[in-house]
Amino acid sequence: MWDELKSLIPRTARGWILFLIVMIWVPQVLYDLVVKPGLGATGEFIVKLVSSASANLRDSIYATAALDPTAIPSQSIYQLIYMAFPGMLLGVWIGSQITRRQQKKRMKHADASVSEVSIESLEAKLADLNKTQRSFEIAGLIAVLILATLGTYQVSAQKLSTQIWLRFNADMRILAPKVSDVQVKELQAQFSSMTTKADYVALQEKLRSLQSSASVKLKSLEE
Numbered sequence: 001m002w003d004e005l006k007s008l009i010p011r012t013a014r015g016w017i018l019f020l021i022v023m024i025w026v027p028q029v030l031y032d033l034v035v036k037p038g039l040g041a042t043g044e045f046i047v048k049l050v051s052s053a054s055a056n057l058r059d060s061i062y063a064t065a066a067l068d069p070t071a072i073p074s075q076s077i078y079q080l081i082y083m084a085f086p087g088m089l090l091g092v093w094i095g096s097q098i099t100r101r102q103q104k105k106r107m108k109h110a111d112a113s114v115s116e117v118s119i120e121s122l123e124a125k126l127a128d129l130n131k132t133q134r135s136f137e138i139a140g141l142i143a144v145l146i147l148a149t150l151g152t153y154q155v156s157a158q159k160l161s162t163q164i165w166l167r168f169n170a171d172m173r174i175l176a177p178k179v180s181d182v183q184v185k186e187l188q189a190q191f192s193s194m195t196t197k198a199d200y201v202a203l204q205e206k207l208r209s210l211q212s213s214a215s216v217k218l219k220s221l222e223e
Helices: 002-006 013-035 040-053 055-065 074-108 116-175 181-192 197-214
Strands: none
Touching: 040 055, 040 116, 055 116, 055 197, 116 181, 116 197, 181 197
């Protein structure tokens, strides 16, 4: 057992890169997404990246925020799905490494009576198998990274929508004693009808002016 575990120690730059991703980066991302309040650095980066590439996806974050995203249970589902990806990646990598080490051991302990031609033939077949295995590993790694990126975006976008909704409602409670009921209702109506980021920016301008006149500190305008 110990020998098998020692055999998993990376011996190449590619192996060390994968090892560091699995053992350091993945747990940090999971902590940011599942435990840490807010988006976290990775979630924020992916949301900005995807949002800059697609205006519709960016606007959908604000449209969802207007509909009380705290009642949507999909975030928990996405989190559970996302948490399975690192385990899949780690399992595939460990399995492939153990298989490769075992193949090499079998070749080393091959019967000495086997002819030279047979040994060369076996080595050639093993080389072909290794190439095929590496191709599957690379394809699997790319697929897992794509799915993990999409999962990270879904969870992060949901958290951002929830954060926008919570901060706005906190602002309404802060402003309620300082402004008229009509102003509060107008702001709530504007927020509920929000469908794009531009709508949210326009709402922010109104909140910013009210923050000055009411001498309060609003949650939505802290950043």
